[in-house]
Amino acid sequence: MEADFNKSSVPEYEFRIAGLNKLEKNLLLFKDRITEAMRLDFNKSGFESEASEILTCLVELRKAKRELKKWMRPKHVQTPTELTGSSHYLLYEPKGVVLILAPWNYPINLSIIPLIAAWSAGNKIILKSSEFAPHSAKLIQELIQQSFATSDVYAVLGSSETAEALVQLPFNHIFFTGSQATAKKILKAAAENLSSVTLELGGKNPLILDESISLKKAMPDIVYGKCINAGQTCISPDYILLPRNRVDEFVVEWNEALLNMYGNQLILNPDYCGMVNEKHYQRILKIVNDSLDQGAQLTEAIQTNAADLKIKPILLLNSNWNHVSMQSELFGPVLPLIAYDSLEETLKTIQKLNRPLTLYIFSDNKQHQNLILNSIRSGGVTINNCLLNYCNFNMPFGGNHQSGHGSNHGFYGFETFSHKRGISRNGRLINSLRLFYPPYTKPKIFLKNLLLKLIGKI
Numbered sequence: 001m002e003a004d005f006n007k008s009s010v011p012e013y014e015f016r017i018a019g020l021n022k023l024e025k026n027l028l029l030f031k032d033r034i035t036e037a038m039r040l041d042f043n044k045s046g047f048e049s050e051a052s053e054i055l056t057c058l059v060e061l062r063k064a065k066r067e068l069k070k071w072m073r074p075k076h077v078q079t080p081t082e083l084t085g086s087s088h089y090l091l092y093e094p095k096g097v098v099l100i101l102a103p104w105n106y107p108i109n110l111s112i113i114p115l116i117a118a119w120s121a122g123n124k125i126i127l128k129s130s131e132f133a134p135h136s137a138k139l140i141q142e143l144i145q146q147s148f149a150t151s152d153v154y155a156v157l158g159s160s161e162t163a164e165a166l167v168q169l170p171f172n173h174i175f176f177t178g179s180q181a182t183a184k185k186i187l188k189a190a191a192e193n194l195s196s197v198t199l200e201l202g203g204k205n206p207l208i209l210d211e212s213i214s215l216k217k218a219m220p221d222i223v224y225g226k227c228i229n230a231g232q233t234c235i236s237p238d239y240i241l242l243p244r245n246r247v248d249e250f251v252v253e254w255n256e257a258l259l260n261m262y263g264n265q266l267i268l269n270p271d272y273c274g275m276v277n278e279k280h281y282q283r284i285l286k287i288v289n290d291s292l293d294q295g296a297q298l299t300e301a302i303q304t305n306a307a308d309l310k311i312k313p314i315l316l317l318n319s320n321w322n323h324v325s326m327q328s329e330l331f332g333p334v335l336p337l338i339a340y341d342s343l344e345e346t347l348k349t350i351q352k353l354n355r356p357l358t359l360y361i362f363s364d365n366k367q368h369q370n371l372i373l374n375s376i377r378s379g380g381v382t383i384n385n386c387l388l389n390y391c392n393f394n395m396p397f398g399g400n401h402q403s404g405h406g407s408n409h410g411f412y413g414f415e416t417f418s419h420k421r422g423i424s425r426n427g428r429l430i431n432s433l434r435l436f437y438p439p440y441t442k443p444k445i446f447l448k449n450l451l452l453k454l455i456g457k458i
Contacts, residue, residue: 010093011122013069019119020068023147024061027054027112030143034108037135041107043274043308044229052228053108060113063393063410064120071120071414077422082451085430092418094122095196096172101163101186102140103177104130104276105232105331110200111140114175115153117413123172125153128163132276164189171195173417177234180402198406198416200234201399202329202357206350207237207386208372209362210343215249218362218384219257225360225386227261227313230273231333232280235358235380235390238330239319241346244339247317251299254315266312267305274309275332281309284332290324291316296336321349343368347375354402355379360386379403 027034031054038049077088098118102111111129118125127144129137137157144155156162167174167186170193176186177200190197207222209215225237242250262269275281288302296316303312311333316325319336326336340346359378363369369383379399380389390397398407406416426433435447 013072016068016120016122017065019148019152020061020065020116023112023116023119023143024058024065026143026147027057027061030139033139034136037133037139038108040135041104041133042229042232042276043270043310045271045273047271048228048273052106056109057112057116059393060116060409060413064116064414067411068120068414071411074423082455083432085427085432086424087427088422088424091421091423092121092415093421095417095419096123098123098125098173098175098417099166099169099171100125100127101166101174101176101178102127102129104132104136105229105234107133107136107140110177112143114177114408114413114417115144117408118175118417119148119153120414121417123417124151126156126166126171127153128156128158128166131157131159168192173198175408175416176200198408199399199404200357200397200406200408201402201404202234202331203354203399203403204238204326204329205235205356205358205360205378206239206241206376207360207362208241208343208346209243209246210365210368211243211246212364212368213362213384214364215246215253219250219253220261221385222362223254223257223261223313226335227258227272227333228387230275230310231313231335232273232276232331234329235387236331237335237360237386238356239326239336239338241338241340241350244341247337247339250337251315251317255299258313267303267308267310272310274305275311276309278309280332281306281311284311284330284334287324287330287332288314288316288334291319291336294323295320296323296325343371347372350376355400357399357403358382358389377401 034054035046035049038044038053072092075090077090079086079088100114100118107129111127115125115127129140131137141155141157144153167189173196174186174190175198176183180201183199183201187197222237262272266272275284295318297318299315299317302314304310313333313335316334316336319325319338323336325334355377357379359376359381361369361372361381361383373381377400380397382388389395393410395409396407396412397409398404408416435444
């Protein structure tokens, strides 16, 4: 594939658009098969699969098709006075052969959206989907085979050993979505080949609310943000920080919103998703039980549906920073509540933690909003809702330090998979650089001193 890239010219706009059109056509043709694969892998409802997997991909596709010509266009760069006579511009060129390592939690979305960006940028692509969503992975491979030539895009199936072997190869770029532990291994392997890497990781996303917000109004957004995909979402709220005197009110409104969405038999409701596998199901239950042993408290008995790997969302009251539930990203339907007496002191504690992928602020107090924004670093922020900063494909989506490097979506994904090449062209009449060549005559010294005064204000 690398040899094919090196001997071929940069793909033209028409070639890239043709690939996007074919992919879009096949995504729509595969719609029912995608929802069935998601049912088999997650017990996920057809509505949620179409909204979170297919619709998001179509939004990204339509945006790329609409704006690709503009993205590819050379960008003029201003010529400084001392380089009069020359012209300068930026050209977005494909990085080359790229590797996309996709996770299991949103297998279609998190495979196809970076693929759209990589293809739009003109790259050749190898895509490895996660083996933990096997029906989806096999379907993605078929979708790719029917949409692209294998010399342009190749979908790989396999275990973690396959992924480990792939990252040893000298790719021009690697795009990884997954855990921090795996990201560290990928960075070490990529360093051997000096391959650039984009990391979209998770983290413990805080949801901070204050006295000013109406919990009745906000709770449907909080519940949905936590319950979509049963909490197996990198931007899911991972814990709640709230005033101590609002804990009881939070529990009441949480239960009411949960009942309104899923009824009184949530673990039997087909609209509610299951865990991806038995191991993950047991991991979540162990976190809960270990936290209870440390002093956390339940609001009701744990309810499970072992046959469908479903766990009713669990609130953990009386949680603190030392509990097992607060040591790493939960990635499941568990939500610790940490009560605070002072917002300022609580923010100081969060500042000592790893930077999350997303920060959620629920407040109608502008001063509190600004205080939290200026105190806590994160990949993105949503105020008075959940998931919103992910949903706007006109904005970059990505992490910050421990939650990731680089960004995706729309032009920002195109930019991630492009080399921004600076090109300078000297004019025919004037070559201003020659004014700086030896011998250093008095006119040249005068000009140099004049420029120092004008530019350096000496």
